[in-house]
Amino acid sequence: MHDARVLPGPSDPPPRHAPELSECGFYLVIRPDGFVLHMSASAVHLREMRAQVFKEVCGAGAGEGVADAARLVASELVGNAVRLCGPWAPVVVQVAISPDQVLVQVHDPEPAAVPKRRPRPPGNDKSESGRGLWILDLLAPGWTVRPTPVGKQIRCHLPYEGRNCA
Numbered sequence: 001m002h003d004a005r006v007l008p009g010p011s012d013p014p015p016r017h018a019p020e021l022s023e024c025g026f027y028l029v030i031r032p033d034g035f036v037l038h039m040s041a042s043a044v045h046l047r048e049m050r051a052q053v054f055k056e057v058c059g060a061g062a063g064e065g066v067a068d069a070a071r072l073v074a075s076e077l078v079g080n081a082v083r084l085c086g087p088w089a090p091v092v093v094q095v096a097i098s099p100d101q102v103l104v105q106v107h108d109p110e111p112a113a114v115p116k117r118r119p120r121p122p123g124n125d126k127s128e129s130g131r132g133l134w135i136l137d138l139l140a141p142g143w144t145v146r147p148t149p150v151g152k153q154i155r156c157h158l159p160y161e162g163r164n165c166a
Contacts, residue, residue: 025088028052029073034060034103040088041078050075055103060097061069066160069139070095070102073156076132081108102158104140109151 006150025040034056039045057067074093081091085108092107136143140156149165 015058018141030085031096034097037093039091041082041085041091042088044105046075046078049078053093055101056095057097062097062102062160066158069158070104073104073136073139073158074106076135077104077106077154077156079104080132084108084110084113100159102160104156104158105153107148107151107153111147114145114152127139 026045027038029036035052036137037052038050050071053071057070058064062070064077074095076144078091078093081089090104090109093109094103094105096103096105134158140158143154143156146153146155
């Protein structure tokens, strides 16, 4: 299981900070298998986060289709955090890439609002909400929510065997 690679091990080189991308509310740490981004949720930071997800996943050789899926999943999860916690909420986005999957994790400070799976896509009621979780179910079946001491973390495993474009 890929979860053991989420935290660097003793044989991993130390993570490096990307000072060229640091600004108020946006702190990026590059790891051997991906990155960890601490950010205040804003439109500008969301754009930069999406670009970083795509760049890292493609750079690891997973292919554009997988990178698009990872970018969409991360974007949906951060968007949900903003709807729950408001703009400028502190969010942590972590992406870890292995030979057969991409793990996208988003941590937000709201422990009580746990997303619920939907058995089918939203109907034709023209509602603007509820579609993001259905997208998660399609792209990252089996996503999980874990409580943390300061909120919750949503973990999405995106397998890409057979979807690799590289």
